[in-house]
Amino acid sequence: MLEQLAWEAGGDWPLVARLAHVMALAVRAQLALEVGAGPGIVTVWLAEAMERTGGRLVVLEHDPVVVEFVTGRLEDLGLMERVQLLQGDAHRTIRAVAGPFDLVRLAADRSGYLDYYRAVRDRLRPGAVILAEGLAKEAARPFREAVRGETNLRTVELPMRGQSLIGIWWPSRVRA
Numbered sequence: 001m002l003e004q005l006a007w008e009a010g011g012d013w014p015l016v017a018r019l020a021h022v023m024a025l026a027v028r029a030q031l032a033l034e035v036g037a038g039p040g041i042v043t044v045w046l047a048e049a050m051e052r053t054g055g056r057l058v059v060l061e062h063d064p065v066v067v068e069f070v071t072g073r074l075e076d077l078g079l080m081e082r083v084q085l086l087q088g089d090a091h092r093t094i095r096a097v098a099g100p101f102d103l104v105r106l107a108a109d110r111s112g113y114l115d116y117y118r119a120v121r122d123r124l125r126p127g128a129v130i131l132a133e134g135l136a137k138e139a140a141r142p143f144r145e146a147v148r149g150e151t152n153l154r155t156v157e158l159p160m161r162g163q164s165l166i167g168i169w170w171p172s173r174v175r176a
Contacts, residue, residue: 012160016133017045020105023129023166024049029102030056035090035116036108037061040070046105047079057083058097060090062108091115099123106132106143113143124169130155136163 020042024032032050037043037059050057061067067087074080086093090108094116100123106113113132124130135144135157147153147167155167 013039013041015160016164017042019166020103020131021045021049023131024055024103025052027102027127027129028053028055029129030054031099031101032057032103032105033094033097033101033120034059034105034107035094035112036106037066037070037085038107040066040073042105042107043070043083044073044077044079046103047074047077047083050082051079055082055102059083059085060093060097060108061085061087062089063087091119094119100125101128103129104131106130107134109139110134110137110143111139113140114146117143117146126169126171128169130167130169131164132167133160133164134162135165 024046029049030053032046032055034043034046034057043059046057064087067085071080071085074083091112099120101120102125104120106116130153132143134140147155147165152169152171153167154170155165158164158166
């Protein structure tokens, strides 16, 4: 069913969904955070990964219509048990979610990426994954510039979903 949803969405969605899924499994994510759910394609793949790792996914979404739609999709697939959807302004709700995070996906308002990153930066586990899409947009430039200068984040950009970033949080000094 997950494959079918991704293929029906078309474009890069199958690749983005699988990538998020594989990364969540690779880090054995116990807590994943998704900022912006969109059509929920990646959300369901992350939820399925949380099912496998025994973790949970927290989704921050501004649009109540999207929250309702994604909730229905997750319930239909039997994946809602591992997911918490928080409706509201992610600039506020992100600060209310306790970490530490194993995976963070940014897929909301590109102009907010730097704020979201700053809000989670100190709550990332060593080895945590950051996925951010839509970096080709001018609004994402402050985030791109900040992460380029970040010594604790190893990144690569890929030509999918409007230029995407995959980063691994790897502090030079791991806190005890």
